[in-house]
Amino acid sequence: MNLKTNKIYHGNCIEVMKNFPENSIACCITDPPYNYEFIGHKWDDSEVKRRTERIKDSKTMVKNIPYGSGLAGGVRNKRWYEKNRQNDLEYMKWCQLWTDELFRVCKAGAPVAVFNSNRSIAHVQIALENSGFYMRDLLVYRRNSGIPRGLNLERKLNKKGHTDAEKWKGWHSAFRNEWEAIVLVQKPLINNYWNTLQNTNVGVFKTVNEDGSFQSNILENLNKKEKNEKFAHCTVKPLKLIKKLVHILVPPHKDNIILDPFAGSGTTLVAADELGFEYVGIEIEENYIPIINERIEQAKMERKIKVDLL
Numbered sequence: 001m002n003l004k005t006n007k008i009y010h011g012n013c014i015e016v017m018k019n020f021p022e023n024s025i026a027c028c029i030t031d032p033p034y035n036y037e038f039i040g041h042k043w044d045d046s047e048v049k050r051r052t053e054r055i056k057d058s059k060t061m062v063k064n065i066p067y068g069s070g071l072a073g074g075v076r077n078k079r080w081y082e083k084n085r086q087n088d089l090e091y092m093k094w095c096q097l098w099t100d101e102l103f104r105v106c107k108a109g110a111p112v113a114v115f116n117s118n119r120s121i122a123h124v125q126i127a128l129e130n131s132g133f134y135m136r137d138l139l140v141y142r143r144n145s146g147i148p149r150g151l152n153l154e155r156k157l158n159k160k161g162h163t164d165a166e167k168w169k170g171w172h173s174a175f176r177n178e179w180e181a182i183v184l185v186q187k188p189l190i191n192n193y194w195n196t197l198q199n200t201n202v203g204v205f206k207t208v209n210e211d212g213s214f215q216s217n218i219l220e221n222l223n224k225k226e227k228n229e230k231f232a233h234c235t236v237k238p239l240k241l242i243k244k245l246v247h248i249l250v251p252p253h254k255d256n257i258i259l260d261p262f263a264g265s266g267t268t269l270v271a272a273d274e275l276g277f278e279y280v281g282i283e284i285e286e287n288y289i290p291i292i293n294e295r296i297e298q299a300k301m302e303r304k305i306k307v308d309l310l
């Protein structure tokens with residue numbers, strides 16, 4: 001099969017990728033569902049609905065979040081930890097299904113950057129490595145924000161009427177989450193970087209910044225949303241951040257195709273298009289497909305207006 005590029009495929013990426021030719025993708029930048037929201041498994045719609053129903057008269061919001069999130073309510077007994085563990089293992093198994101297909105379609109030396117929650121990034125990494133990818137780095141996307149979450153012990157004890165609650169001021173069950181993890185793996189090289197680059201046009205990273213500094217593995221000051229960057233997706237990533245990833249991971253070449261198998265509102269695809277690369281997206285939710293196409297068209301129009309104004 002010849003891979004049709006600049007196209008969004010509708011369907012489950014595990015199945016859709018099976019129809020893609022092997023060794024055809026130069027880079028994958030993706031943000032799959034985290035283990036508490038993924039589709040078609042235990043924590044699907046019906047389970048979330050069941051939990052929501054159970055707590056409809058309570059003010060607690062987190063109780064409808066399944067075990068995998070680590071935020072689920074409930075007594076921290078043996079069963080709770082076992083359920084959590086089971087959920088992690090199931091998630092890893094599911095990851096392995098798409099990482100296997102992804103490995104097949106990537107060219108030698110292709111970098112793959114995958115976002116995930118700090119709690120479950122290791123599971124994604126192991127699945128990628130089990131599929132054959134080689135671990136390169138754990139990039140930090142620093143957001144400079146993050147809501148303190150988890151249990152505020154002083155508040156909890158106060159509510160329960162403990163007289164010495166104040167003693168626990170400032171003690172929580174979790175830290176403020178200020179960064180997101182991006183696991184960076186690579187399909188094995190053909191002997192060395194130069195050989196690989198000559199064969200597949202990928203393998204090395206762009207490390208010199210505009211100000212002459214050397215690119216670090218902490219990505220920051222990239223979270224400001226650009227104008228018109230409000231799309232109907234709850235987990236949209238900043239375009240600036242994804243453009244930076246494309247820029248540092250993929251040498252410009254006409255044959256370098258960028259893939260996002262979990263396209264969402266299409267940020268990776270817009271970034272690829274803006275930087276002159278061919279792209280391929282896959283999205284399981286049909287409703288997102290017109291949103292992605294509209295977004296790409298809008299970005300193209302804005303670029304044209306800029307050129308016309310010059």
Ligand SMILES: C[S@@+](CC[C@H](N)C(=O)[O-])C[C@H]1O[C@@H](n2cnc3c(N)ncnc32)[C@H](O)[C@@H]1O
Nearest residue numbers: 012013031235236237262264265266267283284
């Ligand atoms: C976290 S969102 C991606 C958001 C994206 N980074 C953006 O900026 O808009 C993950 C997306 O993957 C889609 N998805 C989940 N399972 C999928 C599957 N098996 N195949 C393809 N898409 C899937 C979901 O519908 C969701 O839109």
